[in-house]
Amino acid sequence: MANGGPRDLISTDEKVFSLxxxxxxxxxxxxxxxxxxxxxxxxxSYDTALTARLxxxxxxxxxxxxxxxxxVSHAISIIGMNQLTDLALATLVIYQFKGVPNTLFNMEKFWRHSMACGVAARSIAEIRGEKNIERFYLAGILHDIGRLVILKKEPEVARETLMQxxxxxxxxxxxxxxxLGFxxxxxxxxxxxxxxxxxxxxEAVRYHHQPQNAREFYLDTVIIHTADYIVHVLHVGSDADYSEPQLYPKSWEVIGISPDDFEFMRDKVNQQYEGIVKMFFQ
Known part of the structure; x- marks a missing residue:
């Protein structure tokens, strides 16, 4: 059993959990x-692998x-500097943690779920007309990254939580x-x-299961929470959960998505999800 809080899991292995x-x-x-x-x-461009992936x-x-x-310069001129940097970070993190072994749960399914959540969050943000929609893709990609830390640092506890x-x-x-207490x-x-x-x-990652607790970035958090729920309901991607998460009651009201938007988003998520997954797993 882990001692201390979530920060202790990070600080004890800084090299492993570094960008x-x-x-x-x-x-x-x-x-x-x-x-x-x-x-x-x-x-x-100095990182040839990252350049090729982007x-x-x-x-x-x-x-x-x-x-x-x-x-890359052409891509930046079209997408924007902040957006491409967020996309670069999402790509770097996926490959940084891609070597985590399939000891307790299927890592490809984990990343498929994360990518699907990122695509869904990006789609919600796009429908809403949010600026820099790539930050929502990034947040979706990273929303469950804490699972990999627990798996790496406390494998026995991770096993017990999965069994429970x-x-x-x-x-x-x-x-x-x-x-664990967290x-x-x-x-x-x-x-x-x-x-x-x-x-x-x-904040969006920290409170994606409890968006009502978000203090400064409530909307971002609700979007990630809702995207996570949507990909579970649509069975787009898969992860290690044995039950669907509960949707925050105010989610639809907060993000302002109508039934017509939902149908459009479902088709878009399915299309974009398949495209992004092929690049990482084929």
Missing amino acids: PKVYFELQAALNDPDKTFQDIGEII LKIVNSSFYGFPSRIET SRDKKENIYLSERDQ DHADVGGELLEAWQLPPRLV
Whole structure:
């Protein structure tokens, strides 16, 4: 059984739970008013693997641009610097944790669920006309990242929580609270805070099971919570839960999605989800 709180799981293994240097270089460049999108493109281009993955994404059905994008600088000029940086972070995290073994649950299914949640959150944000919709994709990708930390640091506890969730047919976060006193959302929030990611991203991940507790970024949190619920209901992607999460009663009212929007979003999620998954698992 783990001692202490969620922060202790992060601080005891900083090397494992750290981001690649390229991300911090990107953040520094974004915060420098003298940097141009060519400068950002040059930083990304030093990482050839990241460059290839990003160009693959921006040329996929996920974006549906009419002509092929050949360079990162071109992609930035169309998508925007902040948006491409968020997309880069999502891509970096997936590959950073992709080597976690399938000891307790299927990691491909875990990432499929995370990607589906990201696509659903992005679709909700797009329907609402939110700015920088990639931040919602990023939050969706990262919403369950705390599970991987628990699996890495407390594998026996992770096993016990999965067994309890299965036996009681309860959501995994409830089993985690029973076993640990906190859940993967708490751990995910601590990890993103340690990575010095934006507070709105930290809060959306930390409270995605309890959006009513979000203080500053209530809407972002409700969107991620609702996206998580939607992909469970639509069975788009799959994860280790043995019961569907409960939807926050005010979700539809807060995000302003109508039944017609939901039908449109379902089709869009299915289409974009298949496109993004193929790039990572084929």
